Amino acid sequence: GKHQWRCSDVVFLCPDQSTCEQWVKAISNQITLLTNRPKRLLVYINPIGGKKQGKWIYDQKVAPLFHKACVSTDVIVTERANHAKEHLQTEADLDKYDGLVCVGGDGMFSEIVHGLVTRTQNDNKVDLNDPGAELARPSLRIGIIPAGSTDCICFSTVGTNDPVTSALHIIVGDSQPMDVCSVHHNNSFLRFSLSLLGYGFYGDVLSDSERKRWLGPARYDLAGVKTFLNHNYYEGTVSFLPAEDDVSSPRDKLQCRSGMCLPENTKQLTSTLLMPFSDRRDGWKVINGKFMAVNAACMSCACPRSPKGLSPAAHLADGTVDLILVRKCSRIDFFRHLLRHTNKDDQFDHVFVEVHRVKKFDFQPRNSETVSLEDLSEKSTFTPVCPGPCTCNCGSAHSSWTCDGEILPHIAIQVSVQCQLVHLFARGIEETQEQQQFVFEDL
Ligand SMILES: Nc1ncnc2c1ncn2[C@@H]1O[C@H](COP(=O)(O)OP(=O)(O)OP(=O)(O)O)[C@@H](O)[C@H]1O
Numbered sequence: 267g268k269h270q271w272r273c274s275d276v277v278f279l280c281p282d283q284s285t286c287e288q289w290v291k292a293i294s295n296q297i298t299l300l301t302n303r304p305k306r307l308l309v310y311i312n313p314i315g316g317k318k319q320g321k322w323i324y325d326q327k328v329a330p331l332f333h334k335a336c337v338s339t340d341v342i343v344t345e346r347a348n349h350a351k352e353h354l355q356t357e358a359d360l361d362k363y364d365g366l367v368c369v370g371g372d373g374m375f376s377e378i379v380h381g382l383v384t385r386t387q388n389d390n391k392v393d394l395n396d397p398g399a400e401l402a403r404p405s406l407r408i409g410i411i412p413a414g415s416t417d418c419i420c421f422s423t424v425g426t427n428d429p430v431t432s433a434l435h436i437i438v439g440d441s442q443p444m445d446v447c448s449v450h451h452n453n454s455f456l457r458f459s460l461s462l463l464g465y466g467f468y469g470d471v472l473s474d475s476e477r478k479r480w481l482g483p484a485r486y487d488l489a490g491v492k493t494f495l496n497h498n499y500y501e502g503t504v505s506f507l508p509a510e511d512d513v514s515s516p517r518d519k520l521q522c523r524s525g526m527c528l529p530e531n532t533k534q535l536t537s538t539l540l541m542p543f544s545d546r547r548d549g550w551k552v553i554n555g556k557f558m559a560v561n562a563a564c565m566s567c568a569c570p571r572s573p574k575g576l577s578p579a580a581h582l583a584d585g586t587v588d589l590i591l592v593r594k595c596s597r598i599d600f601f602r603h604l605l606r607h608t609n610k611d612d613q614f615d616h617v618f619v620e621v622h623r624v625k626k627f628d629f630q631p632r633n634s635e636t637v638s639l640e641d642l643s644e645k646s647t648f649t650p651v652c653p654g655p656c657t658c659n660c661g662s663a664h665s666s667w668t669c670d671g672e673i674l675p676h677i678a679i680q681v682s683v684q685c686q687l688v689h690l691f692a693r694g695i696e697e698t699q700e701q702q703q704f705v706f707e708d709l
């Protein structure tokens with residue numbers, strides 16, 4: 267139930283020893299033929315993510331299953347932030363392995379992706395700072411054993427945050443491609459975004475929650491309430507290149523399910539993404555405004571706190587990102603909007619919310635071409651939305667971007683979807699027949 271997988275024993279009875287040996291041999295031979303199954307894995311464990319249970323979860327729930335399935339492992343328990351990323355980037359002998367395993371949350375998974383993708387670009391002499399470069403795809407798949415606070419990437423790709431389920435998807439060698447957004451500031455690469463890139467509300471929640479890391483997962487709730495009460499809005503310009511196919515839309519209520527987002531279903535998308543960089547302004551749309559939040563979700567961002575996610579119909583590997591613009595509104599309206607993330611109501615059905623399915627977008631804060639966080643820390647260059655005392659709670663002129671839980675050092679950014687850049691040991695969220703029927707009736 268609820269997308270959870272469990273191990274089950276099957277007992278075969280046979281009349282004599284030699285038949286038994288024949289069966290064992292035949293079964294082993296068949297398993298060897300399953301080339302999708304990984305045999306050697308490199309495992310990174312973040313011992314301090316989430317409730318600090320990463321090591322325990324791996325040792326108690328995952329390692330015994332790998333052992334049973336004859337999957338050999340090298341395990342690295344990280345000693346500091348960026349340990350896993352640097353190890354992958356420079357040291358790890360990747361030819362020895364069939365895949366990587368990340369035991370931790372979204373932040374740890376982001377480290378692994380950054381390490382692996384950077385290593386792949388270096389090996390292929392691709393310049394990450396060039397926003398128009400075609401990135402090389404890593405050959406190793408990544409498995410996520412959820413042990414963080416939000417674990418939204420695991421939840422959105424498997425349907426549950428359960429270490430045993432994730433371990434079994436790794437063992438059977440599932441494969442799910444995944445879109446990644448690259449984020450640049452002018453011609454310098456900042457980061458990849460794998461789940462939520464958020465300015466305004468989520469940027470403020472994350473900035474505040476980083477100061478409360480000692481609180482564990484509860485830090486997000488406390489920072490969320492504080493940010494909600496501050497009720498800040500921010501001015502800026504969003505320019506975007508809409509995804510031109512009209513077959514899908516962020517409001518079509520068609521959730522991404524197992525088998526939908528596979529390379530064979532989305533071949534045409536990868537080719538349209540490789541347009542020359544110089545043509546990039548054709549077909550772009552520009553929106554100026556005062557925003558409570560500018561969010562970009564390249565997958566649904568479903569998590570236990572919001573089971574249908576930030577953009578329920580976003581697809582895992584369709585080469586697009588859903589850009590959600592929440593304009594300045596009253597506190598009660600914003601509360602209604604937030605609340606709809608937690609129930610079945612449509613969070614986009616408000617006059618102050620619009621959502622676009624896009625391939626690329628830029629954000630430029632008002633009154634600034636090159637604002638960086640260093641600039642913001644200097645009072646002299648600080649430009650408030652409302653000069654002098656005001657009653658609008660504008661607080662400060664600029665928010666910051668959160669990128670999978672990390673704060674970006676720049677506010678003016680350019681974002682571009684890298685279609686199916688990485689592959690996970692997952693198969694997307696599986697659906698029961700009743701659930702399919704329900705979606706059909708809804709449509
Ligand atoms: N040994 C370590 N000591 C300190 N920090 C670490 C260590 N290993 C990894 N990290 C950092 O910890 C950060 C948070 O980890 P992780 O994502 O696993 O947990 P979380 O923040 O609780 O969960 P989530 O990202 O799902 O909210 C990561 O960004 C990672 O860079």
Ligand SMILES: CCCCCCCCCCCCC/C=C/[C@@H](O)[C@H](CO)NC(=O)CCCCC
Binds near residue numbers: 575
């Ligand atoms: C009235 C009730 C209001 C409830 C509103 C709930 C809305 C929840 C949407 C959550 C979307 C999470 C997307 C995941 C982002 C992760 O990459 C990031 C790092 O782990 N976590 C957060 O940003 C943590 C973000 C936490 C935000 C509160």
Ligand SMILES: [Ca+2]
Binds near residue numbers: 586
């Ligand atoms: Ca997508």
